[in-house]
Amino acid sequence: EADIYQTPRYLVIGTGKKITLECSQTMGHDKMYWYQQDPGMELHLIHYSYGVNSTEKGDLSSESTVSRIRTEHFPLTLESARPSHTSQYLCASSESGGLKGYEQYFGPGTRLTVT
Amino acid sequence: GENVEQHPSTLSVQEGDSAVIKCTYSDSASNYFPWYKQELGKRPQLIIDIRSNVGEKKDQRIAVTLNKTAKHFSLHITETQPEDSAVYFCAASPGNQGGKLIFGQGTELSVKP
Numbered sequence: 001e002a003d004i005y006q007t008p009r010y011l012v013i014g015t016g017k018k019i020t021l022e023c024s025q026t027m028g029h030d031k032m033y034w035y036q037q038d039p040g041m042e043l044h045l046i047h048y049s050y051g052v053n054s055t056e057k058g059d060l061s062s063e064s065t066v067s068r069i070r071t072e073h074f075p076l077t078l079e080s081a082r083p084s085h086t087s088q089y090l091c092a093s094s095e096s097g098g099l100k101g102y103e104q105y106f107g108p109g110t111r112l113t114v115t
Numbered sequence: 116g117e118n119v120e121q122h123p124s125t126l127s128v129q130e131g132d133s134a135v136i137k138c139t140y141s142d143s144a145s146n147y148f149p150w151y152k153q154e155l156g157k158r159p160q161l162i163i164d165i166r167s168n169v170g171e172k173k174d175q176r177i178a179v180t181l182n183k184t185a186k187h188f189s190l191h192i193t194e195t196q197p198e199d200s201a202v203y204f205c206a207a208s209p210g211n212q213g214g215k216l217i218f219g220q221g222t223e224l225s226v227k228p
Contacts (some may be wrong), residue, residue, distance in 0.1 A: 031214060040202050043159070043218040050213055059116065059217065090158065094214055102147040102214045106158040 002027045004107035006091050012113045013081055021076045021110045023091035030096040032074040033104065036060060037088045049074055050096075081114040088112070117142040117209040121219025128195050129227055136203055136222045139187040144210025148181060148188045151204045153221075159204060163190070195226045 004025040013019055025032065034047040035058075045058030049068040063085070064078050074093075078085055091107040118141040128134050140148075149164035165172045165179045165188065172179050176195075181188040192199055202223050206216040 033215075040153075040155075040221065040223065042220045043204065045215065045217070048215060058215075102208050102216075103149065103161055103164065104214075104216060106160070108158050 004091060004093055004105055006089075006107040006110050008110060009108060010111050010113075012115060014115055015080075015082055017081050019078050019081055019112070021089055021091075021112070023074045023076070023107055024072050025074075025091075025093045025105075025107075026072065027093055027105060029093035029105075030071065031094045032068070033092040033094075034058070034064075034066060034074070034076050035090040035092065036062065037090055037109075039088065043090065047076065081112075083114045086112060086114050117145060117207055117217040119205060119207050119217050119219040121205050121222060123222060124220060125223045125225070127225045127227065130195060130197060132195055134190075134192045134195055134199070134224055134226075136190045136205070136224070137187060138189070138205035138207075138219050139185075140207040140217075141186065142207070142209045143183075143186065145207040146210050147208035147214075148179070149206050149208075149216070150177075150179060150190050151206065151218075152201045153204065154201045162203075192224075195224075197226050197228050200224055200226045 007022045035043040037043045044060035046062040047066040049055045090109045092104040094104045121138045146167040151159040152162045153159040178191045202221045205219040
């Protein structure tokens with residue numbers, strides 16, 4: 001079944017550790033996005049990509065980095081985790097264009113806690 | 116850049132009543148306006164959307180209206196049910212930015228049986 005997958009779903013990690021949040025989609029979409037969301041609060045766009053080797057920073061400044069080497073894979077990395085990074089991270093994807101070009105589909109999210 | 120304001124932040128209604136959530140946006144070039152529903156602990160899911168060339172769209176108990184002149188759009192839920200309880204987010208896609216979405220602050224809707 002076509003879907004967006006995120007791993008891990010929950011992560012508790014100590015300050016200073018390097019972490020990578022995985023996002024993969026089998027939707028065949030070109031565009032992918034990362035959002036940061038505190039529980040029940042606004043979604044803030046932190047990174048997006050419109051295709052392989054294309055990445056852009058979103059409207060919310062983030063110390064994380066992303067890469068897009070394969071169409072279906074869009075990992076997010078934090079080189080040195082801090083308690084201020086504690087949040088939920090949601091990955092999303094959408095088609096390139098046409099009538100469905102703006103509809104974004106979300107993954108289940110990764111809830112990150114940095115102690 | 117685009118800014119989306121959403122009101123109210125919380126809304127409590129009795130089962131069977133109607134609920135209305137309103138959003139305003141700042142970029143007149145924005146051309147796509149989706150609404151997402153997020154249940155507790157779940158991913159946001161698209162429930163309805165509207166494009167800038169349409170004034171109203173309806174899908175069973177939910178409807179969205181768009182006023183381009185005033186730059187605001189609204190979600191209307193009729194005959195509310197307890198399973199409608201969730202956080203609802205509006206969003207706007209700024210023109211010529213390839214489909215980015217700027218989200219509103221969210222409205223927590225509680226439907227009391």
